[in-house]
Amino acid sequence: MSAPAEEKSSFVINGKSWSGAVHPLKRLLDTIREDVGLTGTKEGCGEGECGACTVFLDGQVVMSCMVPTCQAEGKQITTIEGLAENGRLHPMQESFAQEGGAQCGICTPGMIMAAVAYARDPGSAEDMREALAGNLCRCTGYIRIFEAVKKAMAK
Amino acid sequence: MKSSIADFAVISPRTLAEALASLRQTPPPVPLAGGTDIMVLLNAGQLEPGVYLNLYSVPELRRPIEVSAGVRDAGTWGAGGADPPGEVRLSALTTYADVRRHAEVRRLLPMLPLAAREIGAVQIQSRATWAGNIANASPAADGVPPLMAYDATVELSSAAGVRQVALSEFYSGYKQTARRPDELITGIRIPVPAPGSIDYFRKVGTRKFQAISKVLLAGLVELGGSREIRKIRLVFASVMPFTYRARKTESVLEGRRLEPGAVSLAVETLRTELKPIDDIRSTARYRLKVACNLLEEFLGTTMGC
Ligand SMILES: Cc1cc2nc3c(=O)[nH]c(=O)nc-3n(C[C@H](O)[C@H](O)[C@H](O)COP(=O)(O)OP(=O)(O)OC[C@H]3O[C@@H](n4cnc5c(N)ncnc54)[C@H](O)[C@@H]3O)c2cc1C
Ligand code: FES
Numbered sequence: 370m371s372a373p374a375e376e377k378s379s380f381v382i383n384g385k386s387w388s389g390a391v392h393p394l395k396r397l398l399d400t401i402r403e404d405v406g407l408t409g410t411k412e413g414c415g416e417g418e419c420g421a422c423t424v425f426l427d428g429q430v431v432m433s434c435m436v437p438t439c440q441a442e443g444k445q446i447t448t449i450e451g452l453a454e455n456g457r458l459h460p461m462q463e464s465f466a467q468e469g470g471a472q473c474g475i476c477t478p479g480m481i482m483a484a485v486a487y488a489r490d491p492g493s494a495e496d497m498r499e500a501l502a503g504n505l506c507r508c509t510g511y512i513r514i515f516e517a518v519k520k521a522m523a524k
Numbered sequence: 525m526k527s528s529i530a531d532f533a534v535i536s537p538r539t540l541a542e543a544l545a546s547l548r549q550t551p552p553p554v555p556l557a558g559g560t561d562i563m564v565l566l567n568a569g570q571l572e573p574g575v576y577l578n579l580y581s582v583p584e585l586r587r588p589i590e591v592s593a594g595v596r597d598a599g600t601w602g603a604g605g606a607d608p609p610g611e612v613r614l615s616a617l618t619t620y621a622d623v624r625r626h627a628e629v630r631r632l633l634p635m636l637p638l639a640a641r642e643i644g645a646v647q648i649q650s651r652a653t654w655a656g657n658i659a660n661a662s663p664a665a666d667g668v669p670p671l672m673a674y675d676a677t678v679e680l681s682s683a684a685g686v687r688q689v690a691l692s693e694f695y696s697g698y699k700q701t702a703r704r705p706d707e708l709i710t711g712i713r714i715p716v717p718a719p720g721s722i723d724y725f726r727k728v729g730t731r732k733f734q735a736i737s738k739v740l741l742a743g744l745v746e747l748g749g750s751r752e753i754r755k756i757r758l759v760f761a762s763v764m765p766f767t768y769r770a771r772k773t774e775s776v777l778e779g780r781r782l783e784p785g786a787v788s789l790a791v792e793t794l795r796t797e798l799k800p801i802d803d804i805r806s807t808a809r810y811r812l813k814v815a816c817n818l819l820e821e822f823l824g825t826t827m828g829c
């Protein structure tokens with residue numbers, strides 16, 4: 370088989386249209402980081418287990434390491450960089466900063482995306498712990514993260 | 525990432541006819557649904573190089589869940605009024621999240637959302653499909669046992685036509701399925717159980733979420749007026765080399781009254797019927813013990829209610 374060429378790919382990311390030449394099976398995670406140039410989305414495991422790469426795809430939380438770029442065609446993507454508005458952090462980001470919900474910061478972008486998804490639609494999981502069960506953190510012990518999410522949701 | 529992506533190509537057909545036509549090539553392209561099995565292999569450098577068929581580009585495969593009416597049975601549902609729900613149809617790309625969000629499916633087929641919420645985490649559930657879980661044919665698949673307990677049928681389509689295969693006839697060995705390489709799973713049809721049926725779903729794993737099953741039982745029983753077992757389905761995951769319906773134990777129970785003697789007879793039958801696997805997640809001995817305990821719990825709670 371001859372090496373297949375990259376193909377044109379287009380989607381909307383954080384409200385802006387983007388298009389470029391990308392291999393259709395390239396992980397959306399890599400397309401976002403390398404081609405779009407947004408490095409807030411992190412890679413932890415590359416196996417769908419850790420949640421560091423969590424983004425919204427058409428409003429749904431997904432692991433971007435599990436999504437081939439061809440399946441983001443024409444869709445709306447939101448990454449951690451898309452949460453702040455007019456230079457002001459999203460209330461969930463504020464709350465993580467205030468409550469000490471972030472230490473090394475590797476899990477934080479994905480954790481905040483999953484937390485925002487749950488805050489927007491609390492019916493999407495049975496409770497907060499279930500909503501965040503796909504996001505691993507090796508630093509905080511989770512308690513401060515849970516506090517941060519609760520405080521942000523109470524506002 | 526360990527695979528060289530240049531060894532892979534993707535076709536994104538616009539229609540089902542185009543997709544099915546592409547499957548006539550040799551070798552046929554490999555279907556790519558939510559990618560939660562395939563992308564793991566790709567990232568680990570274990571995915572077979574070749575051509576992949578992107579199902580997301582085919583609108584016919586993304587149809588919403590359909591609930592259709594069944595035949596009215598005056599005895600159970602009363603004369604007049606609306607027809608009872610008869611069948612639920614999932615499409616090829618129906619995800620676990622779609623099922624968790626669907627109020628009618630939650631009510632009619634309660635084991636499906638129970639299974640869905642234990643698969644991976646929410647970020648996996650919004651991508652992973654029921655059809656992919658069936659086709660992937662892992663003995664540890666969690667979505668398959670409840671579907672099999674509900675007597676689901678797999679709709680297989682190829683350029684030559686459509687055929688229906690009972691899910692309980694779909695597997696014949698480890699990763700051996702009835703699907704031909706030129707076929708796609710285009711739907712999953714699930715009859716709504718008779719009113720009053722009692723179900724049981726329990727997954728035993730290492731953790732609550734993001735854990736692969738060690739033993740899982742999905743059960744469904746239909747009892748008659750004097751507690752005789754009209755019909756029973758017992759489906760185990762992670763115990764045998766493929767999703768296993770314990771037909772011998774079912775047939776020992778069918779027609780019998782549900783009472784303590786029947787329970788111990790069933791557990792004894794199951795103990796000889798199962799030949800559990802030994803693998804990295806658990807031992808055969810543990811699996812046999814837990815499988816019998818789950819059956820006992822299912823029948824015991826059913827008797828108690
Ligand atoms: C972090 C993580 C956790 C997981 N946890 C669980 C779990 O708890 N329980 C569990 O059961 N599974 C689990 N899985 C496995 C996986 O999510 C499921 O098997 C899922 O249902 C597969 O669906 P998919 O659409 O993503 O399949 P894909 O990866 O797209 O495909 C899987 C296989 O099915 C074939 N296929 C897909 N659709 C069709 C079709 N319509 N017709 C014919 N063939 C088709 C593909 O060719 C491929 O061989 C987990 C995966 C990850 C990454
Ligand atoms: S990097 Fe995607 S889940 Fe870990």
Ligand code: FES
Binds near residue numbers: 472
């Ligand atoms: S803050 Fe370091 S992994 Fe969570």
